[in-house]
Amino acid sequence: MTRSALVVDDSRAQRSMLRRLLSERGYDVSEAGDGSEGVERLSDMGAFDLCLVDWNMPNMDGLEFIKVVRENPDYERMQLVMVTSESEPAHIARALMNGADEYAIKPLTMDALVDKLAILGLEDD
Amino acid sequence: MSTLAPPDFDYIVQLVHRRSAIVLEPGKEYLAESRLESVAREHGLASVTELVQRMRSGSLDAGDAVVDAMTTNETSFFRDAHPFNALRDTVLPELIEARRVARSITIWCGATSSGQEPYSVAMLIREHFPELRDWQVRIIATDISPSMLDRTRQGRYSQLEVNRGLPAPMLVKYFTRDGMHWVVAEDLRRMVSAQYMNLNERWPVMPPFDLVLLRNVLIYFDVPTKQAILGKVRQQLRRDGLLLLGGAETTMNLDANFERVPHGRSTWYRPTGA
Structure with a gap:
């Protein structure tokens, strides 16, 4: 079964790195350059199975994006993972409290991504 | 590709087996090479080959560090x-x-x-x-x-x-x-x-x-x-x-x-x- 993922990050290099990792796991990947573009992508394409979102981005940051997404019941089952270099415990707690399902500190390796997918029940075994 | 010569790899195999009973299968030369690189560096040596040769000649005792490096396995939280x-x-x-x-x-x-x-x-x-x-x-x-x-x-x-x-x-x-x-x-x-x-x-x-x-x-x-x-x-x-x-x-x-x-x-x- 092909799963779908949305990568929301303002760094093109990060997006293509995450796209590569997810593609290797069999994901069909879409990209957005910031939170508001991410919201547009969702309204165009509907919910994805998984969304990896950066924290610091122009226009709409990752935290705001998560809040907006979590207010919409259409996206209820989409797993949201914050992938960011913000590593303060308070940041992590805030992301989780606002609806992130998981949190990964950059750099995200393939092994760490697979672990996160397993935690979210997105890995077939 | 490993540059470790068969007698040098064999020495590591014997040492690890003697100390820990762990069996390093033939073909694991690359593993020895990659894991022992840092041990060689810590002893100021340029290569794993040099490390092993010093040990074999008796001029260096790095057995503990070698066994340590060869027997340490990757792990993670909540593995499986x-x-x-x-x-x-x-x-x-x-x-x-x-x-x-x-x-x-x-x-x-x-x-x-x-x-x-x-x-x-x-x-x-x-x-x-x-x-x-x-x-x-x-x-x-x-x-x-x-x-x-x-x-x-x-x-x-x-x-x-x-x-x-x-x-x-x-x-x-x-x-x-x-x-x-x-x-x-x-x-x-x-x-x-x-x-x-x-x-x-x-x-x-x-x-x-x-x-x-x-x-x-x-x-x-x-x-x-x-x-x-x-x-x-x-x-x-x-x-x-x-x-x-x-x-x-x-x-x-x-x-x-x-x-x-x-x-x-x-x-x-x-x-x-x-």
Whole structure:
């Protein structure tokens, strides 16, 4: 079964790195350059199975994006993972409290991504 | 491509086998080369070949560091979901029921490398079994590598390590940040005691165990060593205790005195009447 993922990050290099990792796991990947573009992508394409979102981005940051997404019941089952270099415990707690399902500190390796997918029940075994 | 010459690799194979009974199969030259690179560097040497040649000529004693590097395995928090789900859903609930009077549980995590497994067990207990706070819960973590035991005692992990298998809510709840590292909460560190143990030598005096987690260890040993280890595990386990092996390991054809006990999607082993 092909799963779908949305990568929301303002760094093109990060997006293509995450796209590569997810593609290797069999994901069909879409990209957005910031939170508001991410919201547009969702309204165009509907919910994805998984969304990896950066924290610091122009226009709409990752935290705001998560809040907006979590207010919409259409996206209820989409797993949201914050992938960011913000590593303060308070940041992590805030992301989780606002609806992130998981949190990964950059750099995200393939092994760490697979672990996160397993935690979210997105890995077939 | 490894540049390690066959006699040099053979020397490493013999050394590791003598000290730890671990069998390095032919074709693992690349493993020796990559793991021993840092040992060579620490001794100011340009290559693994130079390191081995110095050791062979007797001009350098780096045996401990070499065995340490060759026997340390990669690990992560909550490695493989099924055994941990089984612990949470049935293994620990049944054990708690059986120990209501003694109010004491002792768990052995063997060959635990840098300690992620014992701390995962400790977190799982704190997270799902608050009633055990008043019990005596001991998790004994053993390893052959002194440097890994130190790491377990410190409970200090890099950002890359906490990204591996640890759910973010648990990171926030059970760790504090210290610069670029994360340190396991004092409460959990008190549950875990790290102890040196070479599975192939005389075992230290240990209490009887309720659970033994010895995962992905037997695969490194030859059959007689596997059998000897399983025999000793049986003697250390309480009669209703359970042994967990790695996903690709089994007691079958090695020790007839264990019975399979499926729990969820993982297999545990209980000593039979013997």
